[in-house]
Amino acid sequence: MNLVGALYVAALSGCAIAAVTALLAPPRARLHLAGWCTAGAGGLAAASGVGAVVAGGAGQSWSAWLPELLPLAGVRLTVDPLGGVFIAVTGVVAVCAAIYGIGYCDHGLDGRVFQSVLPLFVTAMLVVPAAASVSTFLLAWELMAVSSLLLVLAEHRRRAAVGRAGLWYAVMTHLGLVTILTGLVVFAAGAGGESFDQLRAAALSPASKTVVFLATFAGFASKAGIVPLHVWLPRAHPEAPSHVSALMSAAMVNMGAYGVVRVGLDLLHGGPAWWWLLVLAAGAASALFGILQAVVASDLKRLLGYSTTENLGLVLVGVGAAGFFAASKLPVPAALALAAALLHVVNHAAFKTVLFLSAGSVLHATGTRDLDALGGLRTRLPYTTVVFAVGALCASALPPGNAFVSEWLLLQSLIHALPGSGVAGAVTMPLAVAVIALSAGLAVATFVKAFGVGFLARPRSAEAERAGESPPAMLGAMALAVAGCVALALAPTLVVPALGRAVGVVFPARDVVSGELTLRLAGISGMVSPLLIAAALVIAVVAVLGLVRLTAARRSRRAARLWDCGAGPMSARMEYTATSFAEPLQRVFDDVLAPESDVDVTPVKESAYLVERVHFHARVPDRIERRLYVPLVAAVSAVGRGARGLASGSVHRYLGYGFWALTAMLIVLVVLW
Amino acid sequence: MGVIGAVLQVIAVAVGSPLLLGLMRQVRARLEGRAGAGVLQPWRDLRKLMRKEAITPRGTGWVFRAAPLLLAGTALVVAAVVPLVTTASPLDGVADLFAVTALLALGSVALALGALDTGTAFGGMGASREMTVLALVEPTILVSTFALSIRVGSTSLGSIVTATVEDPLSVISPVSVLAAAALAIVTIAETGRIPVDNPSTHLELTMIHEAMVLEYAGPDLALIEWASAMRLSVLLGLLSSLFFPLGIAGAGAGVLALPLSVITLVLKVGLLGVLLSAGEVFMAKLRLFRVPELLAGSFLLALLAVGASFFLA
Numbered sequence: 001m002n003l004v005g006a007l008y009v010a011a012l013s014g015c016a017i018a019a020v021t022a023l024l025a026p027p028r029a030r031l032h033l034a035g036w037c038t039a040g041a042g043g044l045a046a047a048s049g050v051g052a053v054v055a056g057g058a059g060q061s062w063s064a065w066l067p068e069l070l071p072l073a074g075v076r077l078t079v080d081p082l083g084g085v086f087i088a089v090t091g092v093v094a095v096c097a098a099i100y101g102i103g104y105c106d107h108g109l110d111g112r113v114f115q116s117v118l119p120l121f122v123t124a125m126l127v128v129p130a131a132a133s134v135s136t137f138l139l140a141w142e143l144m145a146v147s148s149l150l151l152v153l154a155e156h157r158r159r160a161a162v163g164r165a166g167l168w169y170a171v172m173t174h175l176g177l178v179t180i181l182t183g184l185v186v187f188a189a190g191a192g193g194e195s196f197d198q199l200r201a202a203a204l205s206p207a208s209k210t211v212v213f214l215a216t217f218a219g220f221a222s223k224a225g226i227v228p229l230h231v232w233l234p235r236a237h238p239e240a241p242s243h244v245s246a247l248m249s250a251a252m253v254n255m256g257a258y259g260v261v262r263v264g265l266d267l268l269h270g271g272p273a274w275w276w277l278l279v280l281a282a283g284a285a286s287a288l289f290g291i292l293q294a295v296v297a298s299d300l301k302r303l304l305g306y307s308t309t310e311n312l313g314l315v316l317v318g319v320g321a322a323g324f325f326a327a328s329k330l331p332v333p334a335a336l337a338l339a340a341a342l343l344h345v346v347n348h349a350a351f352k353t354v355l356f357l358s359a360g361s362v363l364h365a366t367g368t369r370d371l372d373a374l375g376g377l378r379t380r381l382p383y384t385t386v387v388f389a390v391g392a393l394c395a396s397a398l399p400p401g402n403a404f405v406s407e408w409l410l411l412q413s414l415i416h417a418l419p420g421s422g423v424a425g426a427v428t429m430p431l432a433v434a435v436i437a438l439s440a441g442l443a444v445a446t447f448v449k450a451f452g453v454g455f456l457a458r459p460r461s462a463e464a465e466r467a468g469e470s471p472p473a474m475l476g477a478m479a480l481a482v483a484g485c486v487a488l489a490l491a492p493t494l495v496v497p498a499l500g501r502a503v504g505v506v507f508p509a510r511d512v513v514s515g516e517l518t519l520r521l522a523g524i525s526g527m528v529s530p531l532l533i534a535a536a537l538v539i540a541v542v543a544v545l546g547l548v549r550l551t552a553a554r555r556s557r558r559a560a561r562l563w564d565c566g567a568g569p570m571s572a573r574m575e576y577t578a579t580s581f582a583e584p585l586q587r588v589f590d591d592v593l594a595p596e597s598d599v600d601v602t603p604v605k606e607s608a609y610l611v612e613r614v615h616f617h618a619r620v621p622d623r624i625e626r627r628l629y630v631p632l633v634a635a636v637s638a639v640g641r642g643a644r645g646l647a648s649g650s651v652h653r654y655l656g657y658g659f660w661a662l663t664a665m666l667i668v669l670v671v672l673w
Numbered sequence: 674m675g676v677i678g679a680v681l682q683v684i685a686v687a688v689g690s691p692l693l694l695g696l697m698r699q700v701r702a703r704l705e706g707r708a709g710a711g712v713l714q715p716w717r718d719l720r721k722l723m724r725k726e727a728i729t730p731r732g733t734g735w736v737f738r739a740a741p742l743l744l745a746g747t748a749l750v751v752a753a754v755v756p757l758v759t760t761a762s763p764l765d766g767v768a769d770l771f772a773v774t775a776l777l778a779l780g781s782v783a784l785a786l787g788a789l790d791t792g793t794a795f796g797g798m799g800a801s802r803e804m805t806v807l808a809l810v811e812p813t814i815l816v817s818t819f820a821l822s823i824r825v826g827s828t829s830l831g832s833i834v835t836a837t838v839e840d841p842l843s844v845i846s847p848v849s850v851l852a853a854a855a856l857a858i859v860t861i862a863e864t865g866r867i868p869v870d871n872p873s874t875h876l877e878l879t880m881i882h883e884a885m886v887l888e889y890a891g892p893d894l895a896l897i898e899w900a901s902a903m904r905l906s907v908l909l910g911l912l913s914s915l916f917f918p919l920g921i922a923g924a925g926a927g928v929l930a931l932p933l934s935v936i937t938l939v940l941k942v943g944l945l946g947v948l949l950s951a952g953e954v955f956m957a958k959l960r961l962f963r964v965p966e967l968l969a970g971s972f973l974l975a976l977l978a979v980g981a982s983f984f985l986a
Contacts (some may be wrong), residue, residue: 104948252739295808312814375792378734398779408771415828417820418983430976434812441811444778445804448785452800457792458732508789511920518766525827532767536753541746548723552892555726562730563888564793576789576797584805585962631852 004055005062007048008130010078011091014041015123022115030091034115035102035473037395038122042094045126049088052079053498060393063132076133076195077564082266082505083129085342086258089349090125090251096481097243098122104360109241112331114154121147122246123345129254134184139181141255147250151244152236159421165235167487172232176222179643180259187267191420199267209268213275217262217481224256225305225314225397227286228624237305238369243477245301247358249308250349257315261338265506277428283316284435289624291442292593295449296620298578300359300369303450304352307395309347311403315341317432325417325506328425332524333417335503336644339512342499343492347394347402348486353481354391361474361567365467371450371578376459380467382475386542387478394445395487397440400534402489405519406441408494408528416524453578460572490531493519532667549638579618586620595620675904676848678922678931679866680761685935687908690902691715693909694941697950703956715902730888733790739785741889743763743897748903756834757910758934759978761924765831770818773830773911774811777863784897788885794884799884802961806862806869806881809968811910813975817852820978821915824848830911834918844916846985851978853916860912861882862964864905867953869964906942909949913941 018037024035047641052061061081067074077085087115101118108116113400124144148172151165156162164302183250188194190212191202202211222229233253237245260279264271319342327332362368363383378385394401406658413430414436421429446565459465468476495514500512511522518529564570586595597618675769695712702709729738754768754776768776785803788796822828824843825836837844862869865882872882886897914921920937959967 158952223860336954352925378736378790394784397775398782399768399775404772404775408680411815412828413772415822416826418823426980429977430816434816434972434976435811437815438808441778441808444782446781448789448800448804452789453797454784456734456736456786456790525829525832526769527766527829529767530763533750533772536750536764536767537743537746538775540749540753542744544742544745544749548896552895553724556808557727557729559731561726562732562791562793562977564791565795565887570793572792574794575792576794576801580781581797581801581804584801585808587962588805588809637970642765649744 001092002055002062004048004051004079004084005064007044007051008077008126010089010456011045011048011434012042012123012124014038014044015119015126017041017328017340019116019123022119023112027077027110030112030115031105031110031396034119035098038098038101038119039095041119042091042098043092045122046088046091046095048079048155049084049086049091050498052082052084053088070135070139073133073135075136075195077127077136078128078132078196079130081502082261082262083258084503085346085499086129086254087126087664089254089346090122090123090129091409092484093247093349093353094122094125094355096357096477097247098472099480100243100357100360100477103471103475103477104243104364106471107364108158114151115605117150118244120383125247125251125255126317130260132196134188134199138181138184139175140282142177144252145177148189148244148248149173152240152248154244156242159239162337163238165232165239169236170224172229176219176229178219179215179221181220181261181448183212187212197265200269200445206272207307208226210275213264217260217279220256220258220259221282223314224253224316225290225309226256226282226312226316227287227289227309228628229630230286230290230309231622233309234302234305234622237308238299238301241354242301242363244354245360246353249305250352254310254345254349255306257312257341259504260316260319261341265319265326265338270323270326273324273424274328275329276320277424278320279316280320280324280428281358281433282312283320284320285431286310286313287317287439288313288435290587291439291446293620293622295442295446296582296593296595298361298371298582300371300374300450300454302369302656303446304355305372307355307421307443307446308348308352309441310374311344311352314407314410314436314439315344315348317341317412317436318344320475321410321417321432322507322590324419324425324428325413328417331507332522333413335500335507335512336521337413337507338503339496339499340406340413342502343409343496344403344406346495346499347406347488350402350481350485351391351394351501354387354478354485355395357478357481358388358391358475361387361470361478362467364470365476366461366463368461368463371454373461374459374464375572376456376574377455377467380459380464381455381469383469383475383632384478387482389451389481390485392451394489396444396447398444399491400537402485402492405489405492405528405530407436409410409519411436412521412524414528416526419573425661442585445582449578449581453576453581457662458572460575460577467541490534492530510571522580560597592623593601593620594623651656674928675759675763675924676741677928678934679753679762679764679880679930681750681935682758682762682938683752683757685758686903686906687749689939690906691719691899693906693942693946694902697946700947700950701954704951709724715898718876719895719899720951721890725891729891730791732792733888735901737787737790737888738893740783740790741893741900743783744780744887745896745900747776747783747902748900748907751776752903752907753856754830755911755978756830756914757907757938758931759769759853760831760834760838761922762831765829769828770816770822770830770833771828773779774814774818777810779901779909780900780904784885788888791888793863793888795884795887799881799887802881806964806968809965810859810862813968813972816975817855817978818847820852820975823979823982829986830892830914834914835923837918837921838921839843839916841897841919846916848978848985851974852977853912855913855971855975855978856912858974861909861949862968865901866905866907866949868956868967871958879923906911906929909945910938910944913938915946916940
């Protein structure tokens with residue numbers, strides 16, 4: 001067993017110890033013991049993931065076969081550089097979430113079950129990228145789904161919405177499992193074996209390959225929150241406890257992207273160009289739809305959930321572009337696009353952890369997630385405000401944030417593919433660039449709204465006015481996540497060459513990006529230097545500040561009343577809210593968003609002309625949910641109600657059903673076989 | 674050589690941009706039959722503002738204080754990076770056209786956050802409108818960048834300009850013409866000129882930029898005015914460099930080429946400014962909700978430019 005394997009096994013054992021400790025420890029010590037154990041396990045996992053990526057260049061990877069652990073198939077694990085990236089991301093997110101949980105869980109979440117399921121969830125997310133056989137993969141996938149479902153349901157006694165969110169999540173995640181199961185079973189049947197090595201060597205017919213790809217893609221897309229399978233995401237993320245939201249949004253949804261890369265590019269060795277154009281189109285649609293819903297959302301965590309849909313959409317744009325370029329025989333842009341997608345996974349994990357943890361801190365302090373009721377947190381939660389500001393800067397893809405770097409790489413790969421990728425490329429690549437640009441622009445508006453309305457100006461409610469800063473464990477975890485974001489933003493050159501090794505698992509090994517200070521693309525021209533941009537900005541700002549100090553009148557700053565065009569003192573009700581901030585954009589995208597508003601006028605009883613009360617509602621429902629899922633749910637309920645008549649309680653009838661069902665099946669088998 | 678060029682263009686932008694603003698106002702005044710305040714007036718205004726005391730409105734915090742600094746900082750960095758005087762700037766590898774766009778957006782974001790921090794309805798309104806325009810402008814910029822970079826095979830500004838200098842006739846291709854039209858509309862939107870925003874208005878229902886800066890006073894306001902002028906001249910300069918790179922000192926040019934290219938820069942940007950302000954006289958501001966249609970039109974032009982470049986390549 002090499003170092004990677006030892007660290008990986010130690011991480012899994014750490015999670016197991018954390019789970020057992022949480023079950024056995026007395027309530028007072030439980031939070032600390034379980035939290036620090038999980039954090040330690042996350043750290044080990046991160047080290048092993050990084051080790052796998054670094055050592056992967058030398059052709060070393062750790063694998064194990066444990067035939068006794070499960071009946072029939074045993075457990076097969078392989079930590080290669082591609083899986084290593086996802087293991088490392090999960091590990092780091094787990095460290096932040098676990099430490100955060102120590103401070104966050106002291107109000108009612110310190111129960112035995114919740115505390116021990118959290119390490120199990122982390123375990124599942126560490127096993128999924130390491131699984132090397134169909135049965136191991138599916139078991140880990142199901143463990144991930146069930147444990148996250150239990151975590152989402154943690155606060156179901158406090159709010160009714162949690163139960164509904166849990167139901168949506170349970171149904172969607174299990175339908176996803178069914179399609180992945182179907183796809184992988186067809187694959188394994190065609191390959192004559194279920195280990196990934198056998199699948200890789202299999203020679204399937206193009207038709208069954210397509211079936212495998214489409215079935216698994218549907219399942220992975222639903223896990224990644226890709227439109228139109230995203231409906232669980234904006235429900236489950238807000239209702240889960242905040243560090244669980246961070247784990248789900250920064251680590252779990254990545255597994256969807258991992259699945260597409262592993263099955264589509266690695267096990268199936270790519271495929272026809274239309275598969276990947278489908279992936280690209282799904283990614284582009286989710287990027288746009290997700291960010292449009294985020295820009296009009298006024299629930300802070302729902303906004304972050306939709307932003308996850310957007311970012312995973314961008315990742316899938318990268319993955320789809322990589323597959324498409326590989327199918328069009330363009331190896332250099334293909335490797336670059338996949339590296340950009342993986343870098344975006346890493347960057348998204350970093351800033352989404354920051355954002356969800358700071359949103360949790362706001363929730364902890366004020367008890368509300370409604371941006372329209374927040375505001376003025378700058379003075380009451382100074383550290384949380386800075387943390388959220390860093391996260392918002394990174395999420396809006398502006399320099400010197402980290403998402404800027406990955407979106408830049410993605411755009412470069414799309415641009416440089418154009419001359420060689422034929423008419424399909426000439427049509428899709430400009431549109432993909434436009435989609436990325438529009439989603440970047442809308443992301444800027446979204447996060448200016450979230451930060452500006454939520455944290456700046458003056459409090460809009462009594463809860464926001466009374467807020468107080470979070471406990472040190474939460475602040476420490478947020479600081480850790482912020483440090484990760486800053487490191488990724490300033491020194492992407494440390495990470496991107498390593499990601500090139502992960503890309504090497506799928507595409508023939510080559511350097512994607514080189515350079516220490518400047519990100520220099522290999523094979524095509526293009527470079528950018530995030531560190532020097534940040535340095536230049538700092539120098540320019542300091543220079544401007546010096547200039548002002550030199551030339552301005554040497555009088556001290558005076559505090560004065562807000563001018564506000566000479567109007568009287570402002571009340572907090574006169575401030576712009578999140579809803580009013582988004583109104584122009586909502587109006588521009590009216591046809592897509594289909595906002596609803598209605599006015600209830602209650603007249604005085606005696607006269608229809610005298611109005612007693614006017615009530616105005618405005619909301620922007622998720623249109624896909626409204627158009628696609630509401631009719632579907634209604635139809636299923638109707639079928640269920642109709643079928644109720646079949647169960648009359650008579651045993652004779654039930655025996656009759658059994659008899660006819662058996663006969664019908666035998667007839668079908670005789671006819672078809 | 675490259676370093677001197679970069680310093681020269683930063684100085685040219687920093688000193689010249691208020692003059693450009695003065696020139697544009699003078700042209701406008703003359704066309705409207707007024708005498709005008711003179712080209713130096715913006716500098717006089719800045720001096721006056723710098724001498725006033727700094728005022729912090731109650732209830733605002735560090736974001737409000739930092740916004741003017743960041744706005745001016747991003748404008749200076751962009752002025753150093755964009756090839757206005759020389760293509761051999763040592764910073765050329767630091768940022769390409771995408772990064773320049775993103776840096777300018779960062780400046781707008783800083784100002785919008787400063788406006789939101791005041792908590793006044795005007796501040797919120799200006800920020801909201803600015804972000805709407807920004808979000809809609811972004812696709813046009815990146816797609817027209819795409820169109821321009823296909824010919825060169827790179828998004829680096831230096832390479833694009835150098836390629837155009839070497840083959841000046843390539844500017845007349847449909848790609849360049851369409852991309853130029855798209856970028857011109859975007860420049861107008863980004864700098865808040867008519868028909869997107871009226872820079873001299875104080876009518877609350879029509880303004881974008883002015884609504885955001887209402888609470889600033891003294892040196893802070895001076896910084897914002899100066900930075901806005903720099904953004905205007907940098908964007909006009911970028912437009913002229915991309916489509917009319919005459920006189921820009923290349924990598925091999927001697928030191929003597931630099932003063933010449935500064936002079937041509939001043940002439941080109943001045944000409945563009947005069948044209949822009951003359952156009953503004955004959956135009957009315959669009960309704961806010963008609964602006965997206967204008968921007969969608971410019972986006973379509975950019976998309977056509979990419980299409981043309983594919984079929985011409």
